Amino acid sequence: MATFYLDLETYVPEQINHKVNPIITITYQQMDSTTGEPTGDLNILKSWESSEQNILRRLHGIFNPFDKQRRWDFIPIGFNLRFDFITLLHRWRDILSIKVNGTSLFADQPCIDIRPIVILFNQGQFKGASLQNYSSKKQSGAAIKDLYTNKDYDAIDSYIRDETDGFLKLYQFIAKTLPPIWQEYSNNPHP
Numbered sequence: 001m002a003t004f005y006l007d008l009e010t011y012v013p014e015q016i017n018h019k020v021n022p023i024i025t026i027t028y029q030q031m032d033s034t035t036g037e038p039t040g041d042l043n044i045l046k047s048w049e050s051s052e053q054n055i056l057r058r059l060h061g062i063f064n065p066f067d068k069q070r071r072w073d074f075i076p077i078g079f080n081l082r083f084d085f086i087t088l089l090h091r092w093r094d095i096l097s098i099k100v101n102g103t104s105l106f107a108d109q110p111c112i113d114i115r116p117i118v119i120l121f122n123q124g125q126f127k128g129a130s131l132q133n134y135s136s137k138k139q140s141g142a143a144i145k146d147l148y149t150n151k152d153y154d155a156i157d158s159y160i161r162d163e164t165d166g167f168l169k170l171y172q173f174i175a176k177t178l179p180p181i182w183q184e185y186s187n188n189p190h191p
Contacts, residue, residue: 003033003112004040005167006063006076008084009141009160011148018090022052024148026059027160033077033112036172044160048153053095060092065109066101077112079131079167085109117174137166 009025010016024047030040045055063074078084085105092098115129122129131137139159147155 001033001072001075003031003075003077004063005029005031005038005164005171006078006081006084007160007163007167008087009144009156010087012145013149018087019094021087023047023056023087023091024052024144025156025160026055027164028059028063029164031077031168031171033075034175036168036175038168042161042164044157046153046157048151052091056088056091056096059088060096060098065105066098068108071109075110075112077114077171079113079118080115081111081113082106082115114171114174117178118170131163131167131170135166135170137163139163 005028007027008023009027010021011024012021026045027043029038029042031038045058047055063076064070076084089100089102089105093100118131118134119126119129121134130140132140139162141163143159144156147153147159
């Protein structure tokens, strides 16, 4: 079982539209699902260095949720993976002409998404339950639009590294904190 932090950045000039907003970066890093510690190098696939088609093809070469035999080879861990999965489904289909099956990705693919935990941290409220508000991440993803428009690729790279660091620290906190809470709960009688 191999777990990987996974995150996409898309260029959204006006409003989110998974069918037309291109993926500009795909970030992944192998990590220990128990501790959240990185166990591999940070990989940032950048469309401006090749193309969206090439970075999609590279990701599909290591993460293929449609191949049942390889499903456990790349288990995504992230924040709001639903967004990334919807985007990948559309872009794999439209850019790479890969026959996609949403059930394979949403129902059958093992993954760990910490967004529901952050919603609980936020007292069950969706509004405000963002990675930026609950980690050391400094900037909102809204900054990507202007950075990409201005071809400030170094700033995009810095943003991604900061976001990855913020995610990993939060995941490490959750991974360390939740098991003792479960232990306490399971050792006490319940009504």
